[in-house]
Each structure stands twice: as C-alpha cells, then as structure tokens.
Amino acid sequence: MTHPGLIAASWLIARKDLAIEFRTRSAFLSALILSLLAIVIFYFAWDPTAIGAADLAPGVLWVTFTFSGLLAMHRSFGVERQDGAIEALLTAPIPREAIFLGKAFANLLFVLGVQAIALPAVAIFYNLPVGHALAPLAVVMVLAAIGLVSVGTLLGGLTANTRLGELLLPVLALPFFVPVVMPAAQVTAHLLAGRPIAEAFAWIRILLAFDLVFVYLCTLVFPLTLDD
Amino acid sequence: MTHPGLIAASWLIARKDLAIEFRTRSAFLSALILSLLAIVIFYFAWDPTAIGAADLAPGVLWVTFTFSGLLAMHRSFGVERQDGAIEALLTAPIPREAIFLGKAFANLLFVLGVQAIALPAVAIFYNLPVGHALAPLAVVMVLAAIGLVSVGTLLGGLTANTRLGELLLPVLALPFFVPVVMPAAQVTAHLLAGRPIAEAFAWIRILLAFDLVFVYLCTLVFPLTLDD
Amino acid sequence: MTPLLEAESLGRTFGARRAVDELTFSLDPGECLALFGPNGAGKTTALRLLAGLIKPTTGTARIGATRLPDLAARSRVGLISHRSLLYDALTARENVHFSARLHGLTDATAATTRALEALRVGDRADVPVRALSRGLQQRVAIARAIVHQPDVILADEPYTGLDESGSAALTGLLQERRAAGAALIVVTHHLQEGLALATHAAILRSGRFARYERAAGLDLLRYAAEYRELVA
Amino acid sequence: MTPLLEAESLGRTFGARRAVDELTFSLDPGECLALFGPNGAGKTTALRLLAGLIKPTTGTARIGATRLPDLAARSRVGLISHRSLLYDALTARENVHFSARLHGLTDATAATTRALEALRVGDRADVPVRALSRGLQQRVAIARAIVHQPDVILADEPYTGLDESGSAALTGLLQERRAAGAALIVVTHHLQEGLALATHAAILRSGRFARYERAAGLDLLRYAAEYRELVA
Amino acid sequence: MTSAPAAPPVRRPDWLLLAAFAVVAAAYVRAIWFTPPDLLQGYAQKILYVHAPSAWVAFLAFGLTAAAGAFWLFLKDPRLDRFAESSAEVGVVFNTAVLVSGPLWGKPIWGAWWVWDARLTLTLFLWFLFLGYLVLRGAIADRDARARYAAVLGLLGAALIPFIHLSVYLFNTQHPLPVVANTQGIQMPPVMAKTFFFAFFAFTFLYVALVRSRYALATERDALDDSANGDD
C-alpha cells in the first residue's frame, strides 16, 4: 500500500469528477447547448447593420467560454461541498495540489469540449470564414483555456470554501482573469479580421507566459484556500 | 394564529432570501465579477475603429444581464436545497405560489442591483453619456428584468430538483430570454443613439406582453414543480 | 370523535421499491406512537408522507378532518426531519422566527424565544447556525419544528446528537405537547427511548407493520428480544 | 515505545471561543478512548484536529512519529464524521472504491467489497447513495472511512442512524481493528455504547478534560451519575 | 428486493414503419425522376422535398408534445407522457433534418449557410426547446416528476414560440437582412406542387410510424424498471 503520487491522485480525482458529470450524459450536452444558445442569442443583442459579425464574434466567443468555464468550476466544487466530501479528500494521503490539478484537468476537458463546438457554431451563424486561421485559433483557445481554467478552478475553490467565500476574495481574483482572457480575445479578433498571424505571435507568447505563471502559481496557492 | 396570505408569505420569503444574500455576498459578488468580466472582454475584443461605442454597449449590457440573471436564479434555490430547508417551506401553511413570488421578487432586486452597477460601468468603459436617457433606460431595464426573473425563477426551481442543477438552467432558460433580451437591447440602442423612444414602442410592447404572460403563467405552474 | 392523525392504506413506491406499503392506522389526541424498524424499513418515508412532503402512490393521510397536503392540515403538523431544514447562514433565532412567521404566529418573537429557551440554546441563538455544533443545531432544528406548537409532531430520530440535557429537554417538550392533546410519532432505534413516551409501539419491516400494539403492557426486555428475532 | 496517537496541548479557537483548549493525551496501539461531553464541548473539533482537517491554534498532534497534517500521518487515520463525506450521485461502491484508490490500495476492488460486506450494505451497493436511507448511508460512510484499515480510527457519533444489526456490525468492526492494534477514539452521548469498547474514558467540558481515566474499573451507573452532575 | 426483470417481448417487424419508409421512397422517386428540376435552382431544389415537409413535421411534433403534456397534467395518464416523449424525440430528428437541409441548400442559393430570417430563427429555437426538453427528461429519475416537469416546460415553450417569432420578425423588418433571403410564398408549377404535397403526406406518415415504434420502446422501458430495483 503506497500512496498515489501527485499525477496518479490528480488523475483519480479528475476521473471521479468526470464520472459525476457524466453520470447523466446530459451534463456535457447541456454545456454545449448552453454555449450554442449564448452565441445565437447574442446575435440579437446587436444591430447587425451597425456591426459586422466578424467584429462581434471574438467578444461573443470569449464571454461564452468564460461563462461556461466558470459554471464548470463552480460546479466542480459544489459537488465536493455537498456532504463534506471535500473533507474525505483532505484526510486522504494525497498532496493537496492533486485536488487542484485533478479538478483543473476535468474542467479543462469540459471547457475544451465546449470550445470545440462553439467555434464552428460561431463560424456558421456569424458566417465567418475561420478555415484559414483554424490552426492558430486552436492554439490560442487551448492556451487560453488552460489559463482560464487554472484561475477559475482556484476561484471555485475560494468561493466553495464557506469561510473564504464570504470575503471579497472572489472579487480579488477578477483581475487575474483579465490577462488570460484579454489576449485571447484580441488574438481571436486579429485572426478573424484576417490579419496576418505574425501580428498575433506577440500575444500568443504572452498567453504562454501567463499559462506557465498561473498554472504554477495557482497550484501553489490552492492548498492555502483549503486548510482552515 | 391565521396563516399569512399570499403577499405576506411572499414578502417573508423574499426578505429571508435577501437576508441570506447579504450574509454571504458570494452570489452577488460572482454576478458582479461576471458582469465586469464580460464588459472587460468585449472592451478588449473591441476594435474602436470598426465599431462605435454606442453600437457595442447595448449588446454588452444585455449579454451581461443575461448571465448575471442566470446566476441569481440558480442561487435562489441552491440555498433551499442545502439542509433541506425547502422542505420547511413545503410543510409551512403557505400557498406554494408564495414561494415563487417571494423568490422571484428577491431575484428581481438582485438583478436590478447588478444592473445598477453594470450600467455605470459600461458608461465609463465606453464613455457613453447615458444621463439624458436614464429614465427610459430604467423603465426598459425593469421591464426586461421582470421577464428574465419570472421565467428564470421558475426554471431555477425546476432544475434545482434535477441531477444537472446549474448546468441545465441556462439550457432551458436562454431560449426564453430571446424575446426579452432582443427588445431590451434594441431599445437601449435606440436610446443610447439618442433617438426618440417613440420609435421603439413596438419593442416595449413586446416586453410588456411577455412580462404579463409569463409572470402569470409561471406563478400558475410553479406549484407543479414542487410537490414531489 | 374523529382521530387527530389518520392514515388509510398509505403507500409510496420508489421505482419498484415499496418503501411504504399500505399502512393504515390512526392516532387520537394525546397518543404517541413509537415507530421502530431496521434501516431501510420505510420509517422516514412514512413520516414524509404524513407531513405531506411527498405524494403517496396509494391511500391518503388526514389531519383531523382535512386531507394532506391541504394548507389547513399542513399548519397543524410539525416535522423534525433528520436534516436540519435550517439556513446555515442565518442565526438560530432568525431561522426559528422565520418559521414562526410562516405559520402566522402573531407573537412570533416571543414564541421564538420560548422555543429556543425550551431547548436550552437561548445563549447561542444569535450566531449563524453554521457555527453551531451538531447537537446544538439539532436543538435549533427541533425548536424550528415546534415553534408553532403543532397538534401533530412527527419526529424522525429526534434524539440524534443531543446530550443528556438536550434529550431531557426534548422529552419534556414532547410530553408537554402530548399532555396538551397533540399526537406524536417518534422514530428511533433505541427501544427504551421510544417506549418512554409511547402509548403505542409499532415495528415497521420493509414498509409494513410487523407489530402494532399498546405500549402500556410491554416489557422492555421481552420486546427487545422479540424485535431482534422479528428483524433478523 | 512511542504512542500511536499523541496530542500535545492541542487547542483550537473559533473567534473568541475556545472550542478545544490545550488537550494533552496519547493512545497506544489497541487502546480505545470513549470521549463524552455535552453539546458544544469540543468533541468534534478535537477529532477534526486529530484528523488534520483543521489547523490547531495551539499545540500539535502526532500519529506515530509523524506530525499532522503530514501525508504519512493522514494515511493512517480513518475519520467517521457526522457528515457522510459521500458523493450522493455516485453509488456506494464507487464512493468506497474511490476512497480506497486515494489511499493507494492495490486491491481496491476487493477491499471495497470487504468493507461493504462488513457493514452489511453489499446488497444495496450499486444504487446512488442519494437513494439510500439515512442508516444505510451511515453504513456506507463508515465503510468509506475504514476501507484502508487505518491504524487510528476517529469516530464521531458513529452509531447515529444505525439499527441493531448496523450497530452490531460497527462494534464488531471496531473491536477487530482494535485487536489488530489500532487506536480508536469513539465520541458518543450514550455512555454504555461508549464504554462497551473503551479502555479509557474521558469527559470533555468546554474544551477541557473534566475527567480522563481507565475504563476498566468503571461502574456504569456511578459514572453516569457523576457525569450528569459534572456537566450540570 | 430485486425481482427478476421482465423478459423483453419478442420483436415483430414494424410493418407500419416499413410502409412509411416505402411511401417516403416513393415520394422521392417521384420528386427526382418524374418532377422537372427547378428552373433557377436546378437539382439543388430537390432538397425542398425533404426540407419543407420536415419543417412541417417538426412543428407538428412540438405542438403535439406540448398538448400531450398539458393533458397529462389533468389526466395523469402515463400513456400521454410516453407519447410526449416519443413525439419530442421524433420531432427533434425532423427538426435537425430541416436545420441540416436548410443550410446545405442555402449555401448554393444564398451564398451563406445561415440567414437570420424569422422562419429560420424560429426553427433554430424550436430545436433548442426540443433539446432542452429531452435533456430535462434525461435528468430526472422519478417518473411522475419527469412527466410533470416536462409538461410544464412544454407549456412554457408553446407560449414562447409566438414571442420569438414576433420579436425576430420585428428585428428583421427594422433592418433588412444582410443577405437577401426569399423563403416567402411558394409559386411552383402544378407538377411540382403535387409532388410537394405528396412529400408532406409521406413525411407525416413517417412521423406517425416513428412515434408509434418509439412509443412501444417507452412502454417496454417503463415495464422494465417497474420490475427492476427502482433506485434512481
């Protein structure tokens, strides 16, 4: 009987989370429908004669991702709180970082799944030619998703912790979203506007940097949000 | 000892909900975060040379409200589920409609609260002069909020009892938001463009009709979503 | 005279599982039924049916003349569930007061204080329920359930988590309500605890009464032995 | 020989309230402490401290040589909390199996089945926990807590909601672990229940030990009487 | 207490369904070989004979689903709920057919996959309603609750349709579409018209047949989990 290592434990937790999600397959389906709906509804929030679809798409895309992402993170800790299940994780002989990584990973899959559907949807409904920029877009989305999820999972942990949830911490976490989502939105705008990818490289490099920093930082900070 | 009437009971429940919300600001905070986040994202995804602020702002505003609204509705029944508190309401000698009206009212205040902060935020970010159209804007917002909240609260109750909870709510609710968000956004655009509100009466009529129909309908069917 | 609490072939199935299977019985004012039975026998489900919380699949339940879940019937029932039914962000006082108001008490504040005192949590009444220990929460839960002095009290393992003084307070309170003409059902796994109050005793097994009798003549040890083999 | 479980002036305050006030004691392998005390005395907090769930404000707790909340220490503790610590969307088996895996059991599946059988819920192991009655859930919760055969078992009112057979199963299980050299702490409000297992007995009052002694020589009735006046 | 699951009844070929497919095939043979291609659109226009009838069936299906739900609320007849379920599932298929055939057609004709025309948008949201309806059903275990919630959602959806149509219509009239769409008014030579209506008949027939067989499935499933262990 040896304790599972960081990776093994994280994987266990991720699998458990996904199991709960898919206990009713519809959990993921509804996340997809949700993002589709958001995209469609937003079309009507603007005056199409005044604004070209291509100008809106990036904002719409990223608001949608952020929202469905936050939903996932919120959910992933709601599950733990229910009957104090989180305490079972805390008493288990696993590094607390594993809890973060496990949940972050589950959330990442969730968000990526949503993106995989949302992007084509935007392309069709806002009839945008994304084909030419697909590869760079995909890269940006994955990078941004990683950042979004790492910060969001941390935030989820904060708000799920009743003690901290009542403090202003959630608000304090807001600024950390901006540097993740903002470049993503800008690059997307660049690409959809058909501008050369070269321009975007700078942004992508920034995104990469943010990911590295935030994944590391959040993993580090997360345990602090748990122990009481 | 006489049982409280419909209004009295609704008021009791609304007050209780608000009291809880004030204790644990978590929901209101996350709603604010979301709103600000949406505003920020659109701001950075925005190419000022292509789109005028006055064209972009209304959409941003209403996208924001849609999401923060959803959050409110979800919260409002999450609170009841925690230690089975909803069962206390169900065993109490009050008409079940009161639960709906009470919660809807609390949610209404919640959404209006978010709006009260989001509107100035948008005005500042996109430096728009909203002053001149404040009164009609307020009217539209209240009308729209009523629509969002009535349907949202009902569906919130519905989904709270399902296995999917917060994920399902937006899926069911968003289609119902179309006839609310669209008119609201259009009217807002009118007003921000400084055009006379008279042009937008058709939209306002739709809003009014929606409110009347769905407030009534939802109050009517809500009890069906409770008794097991 | 019509019984205060009446169940007529009351039944509830979950999927294919008959949690409660056509129970028929009635309690007059001042009567107290001690309801025993193994885990999963259907005790909680039975109480939830009688509280009008879930719909029966068969039969009906009545409080006095009115059928559940009618408003008039609900107003006379007090349910002590095994969940606290409290808002843990609110204080004990706020929780109980809210319940009192919902039941239309005119002197809600006084009634609240009285109920909290009766369970000896008056001194902790103004901290969020979340910050209370389990036993203290149970006391608040009980206070919430009986603040409107119900004619029918349905208690699902009400002694859970209570210490000596808490148990004493609860027993006293139940006796008092009984003397005032209320009908009680007390679910518990401790025969002694249950029989102390009871005028009737029943054993539920897979949704049916395996036994139902007056408690008066019962000898605890004999009953315990018989219960054990009945369940085994 | 170093004790298996050791607390050194272990204390925890919530705001101004000293929930646990500088407790110092230790248990050797095969010892079992029955921990009594009124509601709000600090029993649950004490167990949560010993499980490494909350940080002490004073003092330290050790399992064997390693300090809590070190990983090596946590791996040897099993906590039966008064919340189920289960995911109610998952089945009993999935819950226990998950816990087994988290503790790095190589034969997780076998261990899971064994634990569930030991608590006699094998036949209901494959329905979502949500659909189980309270007592059945408690059995699953216990199975989850002991599936990795911990050296230290911290049981917070573990008999809650259990029927005769459930209680018997639990008692048997605890005795077995004790015989295997585990150290136990059992919190309960029923002196008899507690003393049945105990090698030591302690009474906690507002965070401090009011009494702490060997259980061997204790006479139940006398002890009960003294407890009552001690607490009053 | 798990009784043996009922043996699934032996499958007989579903003659009605086969017949329906035959008729649809016939409609197509007629559409492709015996009906002249559209002057402007050429063979692309053949899509019409899937497209429009599917749209009609989709709306029909939703109407009947909502109606069945509404009636269920009063009659509580499980058959109504099963019908609603079947109709919804079949409807979503036809609705999807419209949403696929439409864009396929639109790309060559309009040069765009999608146009925010009132009729299109309405179809799209109808599809969303269908999906939401089915997901909701999938998320509820208890049969009665499932039927009730579904009925409620159906009612609301029915009330929503006109609002969506109205607002989208207004949206478009206020500022003309970026791409010219003309899905208004059907002027076609009588041959085409005959084929067109034959196709309508064929698809409606297919709907009936599909619902019938899906209904049989639902009946079977209910019978199955009546005999199965009904937890969740």
Ligand code: HEM
């Ligand atoms: C309410 C649902 C719908 C109905 C009843 C419907 C019905 C029809 C009818 C009768 C026509 C033939 C009109 C003509 O030939 O002039 C048509 C054409 C067409 N529809 Fe639809 N349709 C519906 C939804 C859709 C959707 C969702 C799309 C998706 C893009 C779509 C795309 C088209 C296209 C591209 C044409 C051929 C272009 C044209 O004739 O203008 N329709 N539809």
Ligand SMILES: Nc1ncnc2c1ncn2[C@@H]1O[C@H](COP(=O)(O)OP(=O)(O)OP(=O)(O)O)[C@@H](O)[C@H]1O
């Ligand atoms: N919501 C539900 N869904 C499915 N089955 C349920 C549900 N609630 C209860 N059951 C089943 O009904 C039976 C009776 O449950 P109930 O809670 O009434 O038992 P109980 O007598 O209260 O047991 P305990 O002594 O453990 O509290 C159990 O087998 C339980 O699994």
Ligand SMILES: Nc1ncnc2c1ncn2[C@@H]1O[C@H](COP(=O)(O)OP(=O)(O)OP(=O)(O)O)[C@@H](O)[C@H]1O
């Ligand atoms: N999270 C918390 N915040 C504030 N106070 C707390 C918290 N948890 C416990 N307390 C307080 O600490 C004291 C001890 O609580 P604890 O739960 O340990 O008591 P206990 O002995 O377990 O009582 P019981 O027998 O009712 O379970 C109580 O007064 C309680 O109100």
Ligand SMILES: [Mg+2]
């Ligand atoms: Mg029970």
Ligand SMILES: [Mg+2]
């Ligand atoms: Mg305790």
